[in-house]
Amino acid sequence: MSDQIPNKREETLGGYILHNVPFPRELNAETLALLKEMTPIQIEQPYSITYLHSYAQDSPFFAGLANKVFLGNRDPETGYTYATPRGHDMHTGNETGWVRLPDEGTVHAFTVCYFGSEEFLPETPFVLALIGFEGADTLFLARLVGVDPNQPSLDWIGMKVKARYLRNSKFKPTDVYFVPA
Amino acid sequence: MRTVYAISGGVSKFTKARPDKTFQAIVKEAYDYAIRDIGLEFRQFTELVDGSVVSYFSDHFTRQLMAGIMATDYLGLCPKPNHRVEGGGATGGICFQEAWKAVASGYMDVCVAYGFETMSHVETWKGNEFIALASDVSFDYPVGGFYSGYYAMMVTRHMKEFGTTVEQMAHVSVKNHINAYHNPYAQKRNRYTIQDVRNAPMVAWPLTRLDICVMSDGAAATILCSEEGLARLEAAGAQIPRPLVKVGGIGRGTDAMRMADRPHQSYDDFLRYNLLPHEDTAETRAYYKELWDKGFRYPGVHSFRAGRMGSKEAYKNAGITDPLKEIDFVELHDAYTSSEIQTYEDMGLCRYGEGGPFAVSGKAFMPGIDYGLDLPEEPVCPVNPSGGLIACGHPVGATGLMQAVFAIWQLQGTVGKHFDDDTLQVKNARRGAIHSHAGTGTYVTVSILERGE
Numbered sequence: 069m070s071d072q073i074p075n076k077r078e079e080t081l082g083g084y085i086l087h088n089v090p091f092p093r094e095l096n097a098e099t100l101a102l103l104k105e106m107t108p109i110q111i112e113q114p115y116s117i118t119y120l121h122s123y124a125q126d127s128p129f130f131a132g133l134a135n136k137v138f139l140g141n142r143d144p145e146t147g148y149t150y151a152t153p154r155g156h157d158m159h160t161g162n163e164t165g166w167v168r169l170p171d172e173g174t175v176h177a178f179t180v181c182y183f184g185s186e187e188f189l190p191e192t193p194f195v196l197a198l199i200g201f202e203g204a205d206t207l208f209l210a211r212l213v214g215v216d217p218n219q220p221s222l223d224w225i226g227m228k229v230k231a232r233y234l235r236n237s238k239f240k241p242t243d244v245y246f247v248p249a
Numbered sequence: 250m251r252t253v254y255a256i257s258g259g260v261s262k263f264t265k266a267r268p269d270k271t272f273q274a275i276v277k278e279a280y281d282y283a284i285r286d287i288g289l290e291f292r293q294f295t296e297l298v299d300g301s302v303v304s305y306f307s308d309h310f311t312r313q314l315m316a317g318i319m320a321t322d323y324l325g326l327c328p329k330p331n332h333r334v335e336g337g338g339a340t341g342g343i344c345f346q347e348a349w350k351a352v353a354s355g356y357m358d359v360c361v362a363y364g365f366e367t368m369s370h371v372e373t374w375k376g377n378e379f380i381a382l383a384s385d386v387s388f389d390y391p392v393g394g395f396y397s398g399y400y401a402m403m404v405t406r407h408m409k410e411f412g413t414t415v416e417q418m419a420h421v422s423v424k425n426h427i428n429a430y431h432n433p434y435a436q437k438r439n440r441y442t443i444q445d446v447r448n449a450p451m452v453a454w455p456l457t458r459l460d461i462c463v464m465s466d467g468a469a470a471t472i473l474c475s476e477e478g479l480a481r482l483e484a485a486g487a488q489i490p491r492p493l494v495k496v497g498g499i500g501r502g503t504d505a506m507r508m509a510d511r512p513h514q515s516y517d518d519f520l521r522y523n524l525l526p527h528e529d530t531a532e533t534r535a536y537y538k539e540l541w542d543k544g545f546r547y548p549g550v551h552s553f554r555a556g557r558m559g560s561k562e563a564y565k566n567a568g569i570t571d572p573l574k575e576i577d578f579v580e581l582h583d584a585y586t587s588s589e590i591q592t593y594e595d596m597g598l599c600r601y602g603e604g605g606p607f608a609v610s611g612k613a614f615m616p617g618i619d620y621g622l623d624l625p626e627e628p629v630c631p632v633n634p635s636g637g638l639i640a641c642g643h644p645v646g647a648t649g650l651m652q653a654v655f656a657i658w659q660l661q662g663t664v665g666k667h668f669d670d671d672t673l674q675v676k677n678a679r680r681g682a683i684h685s686h687a688g689t690g691t692y693v694t695v696s697i698l699e700r701g702e
Contacts, residue, residue: 108268152509179401180454185378207509220454225409240391
């Protein structure tokens with residue numbers, strides 16, 4: 069029976085192979101102490117995962133973008149209006165309802181990213197902007213297109229902008245972006 | 250609440266990469282230093298300490314969950330009580346305050362707080378991606394998640410609102426880098442000019458590489474105790490310098506994660522909730538009324554309400570009514586030069602809108618150091634005498650504790666001993682504030698440390 073149970077791990081190709089790894093030929097107090105002078109061994113540890121992310125109660129916003137409609141949320145009691153979806157109002161605790169927001173807004177703040185997180189590095193330089201809307205109390209973070217990223221100016225703040233939508237929705241907030249009106 | 254003493258601390262050398270040691274062993278460097286500095290042996294302290302709090306920001310950087318307990322067992326602190334805290338960039342500041350709570354509440358008489366981050370295990374741009382995941386992954390991150398970009402947006406609004414300039418921001422960079430020139434624990438010890446800062450590569454307009462702190466590997470530890478704990482430690486032979494350093498008060502504020510959600514409060518609400526006591530004068534009320542009349546709304550994206558509320562609470566608990574006059578130095582969270590300017594205002598070192606002029610006034614500089622700048626006023630309250638995050642580095646879970654350690658040394662008057670250079674010793678420092686901030690102003694802790702009589 070024991071003969072059938074493998075007692076040796078199969079060796080596979082891949083990873084790091086270094087033959088004759090430097091090491092003392094004899095182990096004694098002196099050579100063991102010398103191991104303290106060894107430089108660190110560093111290896112790669114890859115890590116990759118795909119999440120199934122649910123937009124949950126915010127889903128209608130993305131369905132709206134797919135249909136070129138910009139939606140926000142509004143507190144039914146106070147009328148406080150969120151330009152970035154929020155299922156419950158932070159002041160009253162009420163569940164919010166959906167409202168259509170205008171396609172035109174104003175640049176509240178912006179930056180040009182010449183570097184970025186790894187995922188967005190290939191897209192640099194790009195312009196991030198917080199957009200304000202008539203009738204909304206909060207802002208919306210979006211890409212601003214149609215301005216020269218190599219000539220940023222504080223004058224962009226206050227600029228009227230209008231929404232544009234991707235023809236083929238990717239169900240991301242970047243399905244809508246803004247250009248000078 | 251009981252009086253809490255901050256008696257000792259240790260910091261590992263902050264550096265870009267520490268492949269020579271695991272995170273546990275880096276923590277031990279800081280921990281051992283703190284123990285040695287009060288003249289105790291490792292095993293003695295293990296017997297005397299009641300428990301600990303550990304902090305690190307991101308499991309992603311080490312690809313290791315529960316790294317907190319791994320540091321704790323490496324230090325030989327099992328099976329005593331411990332928990333890990335996390336709150337973005339304010340992780341270290343929260344850790345310090347949780348240790349304070351353990352002692353102030355009577356739960357422990359001796360508590361040690363330690364924190365770390367090893368950010369070198371991934372490429373810089375992947376690290377930026379991890380950090381950007383500390384923004385809403387439905388609505389913020391996918392648009393181009395990048396913290397430097399988020400802070401740059403906030404400062405463009407600050408510039409538009411108040412006329413703040415890039416040269417004013419560069420003054421912060423020059424100050425903090427030159428301070429760090431005298432701090433052997435700092436990662437970047439360089440003398441820069443305003444031109445150097447502006448000529449550095451643009452990262453996110455208007456912030457250049459020298460307006461932004463660097464990622465770092467490092468750890469820090471502090472020992473807190475009660476009167477009873479002090480007696481216990483000294484009975485065992487601990488040598489704790491007099492006058493003692495105590496925690497005079499703590500404060501903490503919060504705000505919405507999405508910058509887009511930050512409220513735009515009315516003038517009346519600002520007066521009711523956010524005004525600091527020393528600002529409650531007819532002249533300052535009129536100043537703010539004029540801002541509101543011009544369209545200013547609070548906090549918007551240009552100010553950190555969490556920083557104001559954390560300061561307000563800490564000042565109240567410490568009995569501070571006029572911070573610039575009553576605090577001798579501040580170690581604040583300057584992840585960006587712009588956020589140091591914004592924080593001057595939040596902490597009430599100047600009024601909202603006056604952070605830019607305050608930055609170039611000279612009030613926040615160290616006396617006796619040549620910055621190569623023409624500063625019109627004498628130093629009043631040095632800000633980031635250590636060099637801050639901009640120059641020391643920002644190993645997130647350690648940063649707020651690093652500030653605590655440097656503040657303890659300032660108040661003990663032992664900077665010269667620990668830095669082997671007393672240039673950065675604030676003369677006769679009696680009270681200091683430490684300020685730890687999580688992106689993008691979501692959590693802010695402010696703790697006041699004081700030298701006893």
